[in-house]
Amino acid sequence: MSEAIPLPAAAIPAARRPSTRWRAAFANGGMRVLAILLFLAIWTAVSLGNAYVWKFFNPILLPSPLAVLKAGIDLAESGELQRDIFASLSRVLQGFAIAAIAGVAVGLAVGTWRPLEKLVEPMIELLRPIPPLAFLPMMVLWFGIGETSKIVFIAYAAFFPVFTTTVEGIKHVDPVLLRAAASLGATRTELFRYVVLPAALPGIITGLRLGFGLSFFVIVAAEFIAADSGLGYLINDARTFFMVSNMLLGAVVIGLIGFLFNILLRAAENWLLRWRQTGRS
């Protein structure tokens, strides 16, 4: 078997050898930390420089990173920060869960059944270009200012990317794979379960990740309009009292949560799609 001759170590790309890989990862991580430190340094310099040297604008408009950190500690001590994080996360998770289930289910149905596709596709194509935010005031009217309106709003916004990528994933299943499975004795149901679903999975996962990002994107806007808790509320409430540190803190916390969830989702994706990691070994 000519294909199976083991490669000499020198032929393995450097990035794949364990020691070099760790060094590369460390160097990469070091660069990232450095970039963040540089950003914080510039921020501090502009903020403090303005407050004490140039007096270019009102220093209250741009607090230093330390002031934001202090605001965070204060809000955490009062329990307000945790309450707002929990409120936003709970809305996002509920809304996103509905969007994920509905988007995948409707997407699978539309992708496999042609008549339904003809019926549903035009409606979706009409609604999709409308920014979900345009419907937010109406949702508040329909579902009140409580949790329901926000959850429905997130579910609505996140539905579209999940739905579209699911339909696309199903439509682009390689027909030769279906033939191969059929010639091995697969029934229609088995074709769906063992070929269509796994083939569409990468698309579905991309849609879920997009949908989750969008959920975070819209929850803040929803909490600006009508809410008495949540990170969007924290920002908007701080605005009315001109507490810029708190406003910045809200934004930073949203950024950190998004960052953490993205890492989690990427890890889940890599595990589910581990067969995609190609490269001869």
Place this chain on the structure above:
Amino acid sequence: MDGNVVTTAKIRIRGVSKRFGDAVALQDVGLDLAPNSFTCLLGPSGCGKSTLLNMIAGFAEPSAGQVLVDGQPVHGPSADRGVVFQEYALFPWRTALDNVAFGPMLRGRSRAEQREIGRRYLALVGLAGHEDKYPGNLSGGMKQRVAIARALANDPSVLLMDEPFGALDAQTREVLQEELLAIWERHRKTVVFVTHSISESIFLADRIVVMATRPGAVKEVIDLDLPRPRDRSDPAFTALERRIKELVRAEVQKLGVT
């Protein structure tokens, strides 16, 4: 004479035509293939050889005529007719072992039996030790070995191969031809093998069906009695090669692309 053929034919193709809209892909094809025979459908692209194979596989229905396997008309694919595709068609999300075990899994074999069958057939195609690799980590030749093992693991009585070695380099191709013959000699199947390589068809087949173009049809059926293993430099081999080359060239010229 006809009565004799009826009782022994594994695959009977009777007056089969296939049209795609106005285009006639195949016209009035009649063939009887004996059980456990090795038949090559040979011709340039556009002669309808893959169309004919697809109708035997059940992926397409003839516009006229009938394809019979074991005396039963073919309507749709079946686990008793294994297919090997030029583009391998492995499930990229299943390991080599799980690809091979796909057929046994569909037939409700236990997980242990699936693994046992998978290992056995991977070993048969020389891939023992590669069970846990995903297709993305296999070379073209190894992928086609997995695909052949996957088709054989169902133990079909008919094996249909659509230019299976067409995408491989010349060396890998010859090795796989030899291994395919070795497997076929041990596990007898009725093989229908589509190719456009004259030398490949002479090396492999009991019978070569040279196809005509415009419209696709059977031009000539050649029964081979060269002993195996066949030597590609043997005078009888090269003489036959020259003769078939003439036949095929005439068909290529009909296409107007020379």
